Amino acid sequence: MSAAVLHSITADRGALRRRRVRNLLVAILVPLIVAGAYFAGLAGAEARTSAIPAMIVNNDEMQTPTAPDGTETTVIAGRLVVSALTDPDTATGFDWQLANAKTAKAALDDGSAYVVVTIPEDFSARITGIADEGATPATIDVTTDQSHDYLSPAIANGLSDALTAQFGTQVTEMVAVQLFDGIGQTATSLRDAADGASQLADGGTQLGSGVAQFADGQSELSTGLVQSADGASELSTGVTTYVSGVGQLSSGITQYTGGVDQLSVGITQYTSGADQLAAGVGQLAQQTPGLRTGGQELTDAGTQLEGYSSAVTQGTATYQEQIRPALVALNNSTEGLVAWCAALADPTLKSECETQLEGLAGTTGGVDGLVSTLDGATGELTAVTDGATDLKALGAGLVTLADGIDQLNTGATQLSAGSSSLTAGASDLATAGDELESGATQLVTGGTELEAGASALATGLGQLRDGQQLLVDGVAPIQEGVGELTSGASQLSTGLSDGAAQAEDAVGDPDALAEVVANPVQANQAMQHEVSFGEILTALILPLALWLAALATTLMRRLVPTEAYASMASNARILLDATRRMLLPLAAVLLAVMIIAHGFVGVPVGAAFATLGLGALCAIALIGLHLLFTTLWGRRAAAVASIGLLSIQVLAMRGLVPLELKSPFVETLSGLLPGTHLAAGLQLAYSGGSASGVVMAAVGLLIIAAVSFAAASLVIGRRRRSKPSLVAGLAAGRRELVAA
The missing domain is CATH 1.20.5 (Single alpha-helices involved in coiled-coils or other helix-helix interfaces)
Structure with missing residues (x-):
């Protein structure tokens, strides 16, 4: 080998x-x-059992009941409930905060509070009147909302039972003490009332006697008032007649005063004329010496006229210079006195003045003739000389005229002096007339006021007479009422005595009182936005099913092949191809869950659009999240990271258990995971909760998807730029392996 x-x-x-x-x-x-992840997420949950947010709305009003002995007690039962719930030593499972009704309703709707306990306005009133007849139990309203949490209503139900049991026991003890104390006090009060009723009966008897005496006195007073009213009416009539006479007297005095004023004016005019007459006659008297001298000279001249024509001539000149002006002045004065006398208003004064001037009128006529004669004589010296005898007679007449003028001057002076006294008397008479008129006016005014007073007196006495008659008529019913009062007081005394003996056994309706005392405080539970178990199950299962589908697809398929990094395709194209590879499994899972939920579990068909829309957004967000993990660490490491986040995701969804019971890092990560938003949105949509909450859930899913795809695109671009030769070699090896 x-x-x-x-x-x-x-x-x-x-x-x-x-x-x-x-x-x-x-x-x-x-x-x-x-x-x-589970241990870390649930660690310390027991210590956070009082971290679930809840709110108290205390609308209770203070009561001040009065005990039978008169003492007052302040009762604020609602405050006792608030103190018991917020007491740190009391384990209720909630973090209680005081709020008003509007704030509490908003917090319950948006999920920032799980339970709202409302204490009504009449809570203390019902507590204090629990032993009264017809009393009803005091109530506490407990409201929950299933659109954010499914199990909190069950916890609130336990809270309601605990509240009613705790405060029911306290109220029952209070009622029992008040009831038995009240029974003893009632018996004592009834005995005291019986004694008072007996005294009332005695007083009623005395009152009846007094009312009888009062009736007699009122009858006599009524008779006197009738007589007084008749006399006042006659007085009013007499005063009216008197006032009428005083008015006529005042009118006559006014006319008399007017005549006195006219007389005073006439006397004043008369006095003025007399003064003028005296002045004119005085001026005329001043001419009498010359007139007398001229007459004497005229006489002497007449005697000598015969032999002394020069003396005639001299006498004529004297006449022209002295005698003729005096005669003309006398004539003018006489005419003025005649006109003044004719203008006098007083008949007596006018007659006397005319008598005095009759002689003067004849004299003035002679003077006129004399003047005419002398005037003719001055042109005829020869005739004068021839009429010497007549001239002597004329001189004698002039002397006589001078004597008459002196007498007239004396009379005019006396007339002027008498007119002054007459003027003074007329002035005194006018003054007295004015005072008389003023007194008459005051007399009329006083008479008018006297008439009004007499009329008012008559009217008042008439009304008093009528009222007194009504009072007399009302005495009889009073006497009857006093008799009934005395009889009723006796019966009341007897009844109160019997009631005092039976008070210990009288407690009202025993059955009704027992029922209210047994359950003095009750809780009215209300749930808004209720969801069924199938709906909450769908809201929790759909995010997990979509996550598992994304995890399985990541393990089974190469979402981003190695050769894709060396291709000419853009980052967006690579992500789009990877999205197509994951889309079909997630769409199939979404469709299958929708069929099961809306067809068999009982989720309303009308909510299918919400399930489809939010589910599709969650699927896209999960695809973006798994593509980010895959591009960062590869598919195996991405699967491990996905499983870890899935564990946290299960803890972060608040559908069953409040999020506040979990550790702080779970609360922090819950908003970054797509399943949290999907579960919250579906729960709100199924329960008919806040529409804005559904919209915010959709917005949260879109943000997670956008951030995940953007981050995956950045990772792909960085890897393509960091090792281009390695990427090309891996791509070539991959192609050779596929070809083999």
């Missing part, structure tokens, strides 16, 4: 030995990886 053959045989045996060792190591390593 040649050395070459011996070397070949030895080499083949070495290779076979190494292959057996490698296979043995793989056979030992794979179970160890799976077991290690």
